Amino acid sequence: MSTDARWRVGVVIPAQNEEVTIQRCIEHVLAAHEHCGRRALLWIVVVADACSDATVHRARIALGCRGAVIEGSPRSPGSARRLGAAAVLEHFGQANAARIWLANTDADTYVALDWLKVHLDHADEGVDALAGIVQLDASEGVREDIRRLYRETYQLGVDGTHTHVHGANLGVRADAYLDVGGWSHLTVAEDHCLWHRLKARGWRLRSCVKSVVMTSARLHGRALGGFADTMRRRLGAQHG
Numbered sequence: 001m002s003t004d005a006r007w008r009v010g011v012v013i014p015a016q017n018e019e020v021t022i023q024r025c026i027e028h029v030l031a032a033h034e035h036c037g038r039r040a041l042l043w044i045v046v047v048a049d050a051c052s053d054a055t056v057h058r059a060r061i062a063l064g065c066r067g068a069v070i071e072g073s074p075r076s077p078g079s080a081r082r083l084g085a086a087a088v089l090e091h092f093g094q095a096n097a098a099r100i101w102l103a104n105t106d107a108d109t110y111v112a113l114d115w116l117k118v119h120l121d122h123a124d125e126g127v128d129a130l131a132g133i134v135q136l137d138a139s140e141g142v143r144e145d146i147r148r149l150y151r152e153t154y155q156l157g158v159d160g161t162h163t164h165v166h167g168a169n170l171g172v173r174a175d176a177y178l179d180v181g182g183w184s185h186l187t188v189a190e191d192h193c194l195w196h197r198l199k200a201r202g203w204r205l206r207s208c209v210k211s212v213v214m215t216s217a218r219l220h221g222r223a224l225g226g227f228a229d230t231m232r233r234r235l236g237a238q239h240g
Helices: 022-035 055-063 077-091 115-124 144-153 174-179 190-200 227-239
Strands: 008-015 041-049 067-072 100-104 109-111 129-136 170-173 205-215
Touching (some): 008 077, 055 067, 077 174
Parallel strands (some): 008 041, 041 067
Antiparallel strands (some): 100 170
8 A cells, every 4th residue: 555645636527428518527627637736646537328429539639648548338327427536546556545536526516726625625624525506607608697696596504514415516536436345327306315424424524605616507407306407407396
């Protein structure tokens, strides 16, 4: 086992036909790594899930030598994230799992500049897993009814905490991740499943509004039951 005490950060990005956004996603992760203020080692894994567009090609260009693209057809966010995490752990080899941070986001999402800094700040405080928040990507020209619905239903605590869990903004220390068996092979709510198992095993969890990613405001996403589906159902309930 390596005695190097630096953090090793693996960022896992599942992608299914996200040729429009994948390069931006990767570029923001790289910028967040530069900004984190640590000599942390970074490895990004894009899991291209049944892609038929230019996602793989564009991801490889953006990654260069700073990560890898895995091609396959898991057709499940949980399975894709699990493949990505396994690839990160394989890349870091014999490194201490307690010094590996598995950060997760999505290909239609871009992270804030301080995203990794916030995650590693909490990790340095002894937090084993961190759940952040999502905000709507204003650059897409978000519909007013979607913007209003988000404001009215996406509740954040005045104490800086929240109750949300998103695979697009979730970090976990590798030893905790391995202890609970990793991502489940789920097509829906794989993030909540992992979070609840971490809680049940007594790992130290924290939900923080300072960990922010910007996500697509589209109503028809790639993942069944994901953020887009949730927003669409809520709009339907309001208009029903």
